Amino acid sequence: MNVALVTGGPGAATVGPCTAAPSPDLHYRLPSAFNDASSKNGRAMPIDLDEVPSRGSQCASAGKRRSWIPGAAFLAVLFGSIALAQSPPGTPPPASAPADLRQSKGVLLADRPDDTLLLAVEAFDDGSIGLVVSSLAPRCRVPEDVFDLPVQVDRAGFQLKHVIRQQQPQPDGACAESIATVYQAEHYWPLKTATAVTLHLPWGAVPLNEAGLAYLKSITPARPPPALPDDAATYSGLLDQLTELLAAGRNQEARAAAEKVLPYFVQRPPDEGGRFFGILGTARRRTSDLSLAAASFEVGIRLLEIAGDTHSLGVVSDNLATVRRLQKRLPEAEAASDRAIAAFESLDTPGGKASLGGAYNNRSLILWDQGSPELALVYNEKALALLKVAYRDDPQALRPFLEDNKFLRKAIKTP
Incomplete structure (x- = not known):
């Protein structure tokens, strides 16, 4: 399964690293396997922030x-x-x-x-x-x-x-x-x-x-490790629920839930871990915590490279590129964009082509911020060539990319 895709676009707000933290009063009902899991001493396993x-x-x-x-x-x-x-x-x-x-x-x-x-x-x-x-x-x-x-x-x-x-x-x-x-x-x-x-x-x-x-x-913890479910279906179900929260715009709830279960993904397979850290990064970015979002995406990238999940690697790399652009860390944004584009260009699938179009347009935004409007237009038009096919039945989805093209052409006075 792919990491939830959230890519940047024009008008995204740039905020500091200490804003919009998850409220401790938010609670999310985790799958019963996590709520009911017991530690070795028979007590209910706590899932805390x-x-x-x-x-x-x-x-x-x-x-x-x-x-x-x-x-x-x-x-x-x-x-x-x-x-x-x-x-x-x-x-x-x-x-x-x-x-x-x-x-x-x-x-x-x-x-x-x-x-x-x-x-x-x-x-x-x-x-x-x-x-x-x-x-x-x-x-x-x-x-x-x-x-x-x-x-x-x-x-x-x-x-x-x-x-x-x-x-x-x-x-x-x-x-x-x-x-x-x-x-x-x-x-x-x-x-x-x-x-x-x-x-x-x-x-x-x-x-x-x-x-x-x-x-x-040499340090022996005073409490035993929690007894956790070890079947992939439980974790996959949890990841699906977190993705559904993000899709519904319930970003604070998604983040609070993801932060709670973060310690329990340390020993999961790299494909699960990569997907989890991609979701966590998305939730952190949507709650305006760019620094912590970047850290999450970077871990997700490492795990997805190990897992060999090329499409998800491209998605998370593109998300990292957007975060670094919003932070004005443009060399790092460019490096992450290079990784995303290379991943998507290696895929010969409709989904890969659509994602490549999105990555090209995000590269266009980076190039604009770097003061290269002509090259930004080149990448925007490369994006449009793919996205006009991907969104041929969805003109609303295509509209922002067309507006970017219009803006760039006006900025460099190209007919």
């Missing part, structure tokens, strides 16, 4: 800069700041941050003159588990205060974890940064049992070394 502070509290503190506090004291403050979403009084930066990192609790993932990277994990009294990645590098590398971190488990499992950032430039011009998140105990088990874990940090993928993996395994 993600375990970090609410988006409102995160965004309220997003503009604050916290001072670099080294060693165990820093980790205690940072772990505490996740729960409180506020900054304690800072202290001056240390004279030798790399040495402080090496003396801190945790495991070094990198220890080079240009990159010191430390992983630290802490189990709390309430059973939750905090995870911090601290870095010292010649420049700051984490561009956002609040974002989603993809955590890859083994070959085809992904968690998306909300993280908060602390950042402090150093006197020598280097940059000390830390990102932190919290796991509910039952959601930590995939890390406990993994044979490989990769952190997809903003500057690139960092596979955990043997010491890092052993360190994660």
Whole structure:
């Protein structure tokens, strides 16, 4: 099945990353297999929204800069700041941050003159588990205060974890940064049992070394993992219901439901996972959360590449291209558009041709934003050549593309 298709068009609003968060008061009736599933101790399995502070509290503190506090004291403050979403009084930066990192609790993932990277994990009294990645590098590398971190488990499992950032430039011009998140105990088990874990940090993928993996395994969650249904039909039914909510325009409900079940897709096959993250990204984009939508689409793309689902790969790539365009991150929009077009051009099916037409038109919008109206018109007309066939019985669907063509021709004074 294909990921729900939501592509950009003229007039789409550009909004900040901390707007239109899902309301905690929204509830969606999940399939009974999820509502009634029991954990090993016989209790009903909870399906809660993600375990970090609410988006409102995160965004309220997003503009604050916290001072670099080294060693165990820093980790205690940072772990505490996740729960409180506020900054304690800072202290001056240390004279030798790399040495402080090496003396801190945790495991070094990198220890080079240009990159010191430390992983630290802490189990709390309430059973939750905090995870911090601290870095010292010649420049700051984490561009956002609040974002989603993809955590890859083994070959085809992904968690998306909300993280908060602390950042402090150093006197020598280097940059000390830390990102932190919290796991509910039952959601930590995939890390406990993994044979490989990769952190997809903003500057690139960092596979955990043997010491890092052993360190994660040294933490035993206080609660057992939830007992979940393992039949594909249950998950397929859930994905269908989420898609139906989006098709009905019930975007907040779709997002709230998808966020609730996000932790349970980490160990599903890549085709299911790819479809889920495509749906989650669509719901996040429709609720005006572009940054988190992009993170969802990027994970979906990785999984669909593994699954070999070319059409869905094209759809999700095209959706990512639209989000990056709305964020004004045009080189990334162009790269995602290239991937979408390549996927659709490889398909010789009516659905593939229609999707290719949509991708060509989205590329036209990117080219317009890049200041290339003549080339934008070329791609719009390539789109029309396909879409006039696909929508020959649906003039209303074709109208927006014709209007784009008229606008472009007027802009460059082409008859």
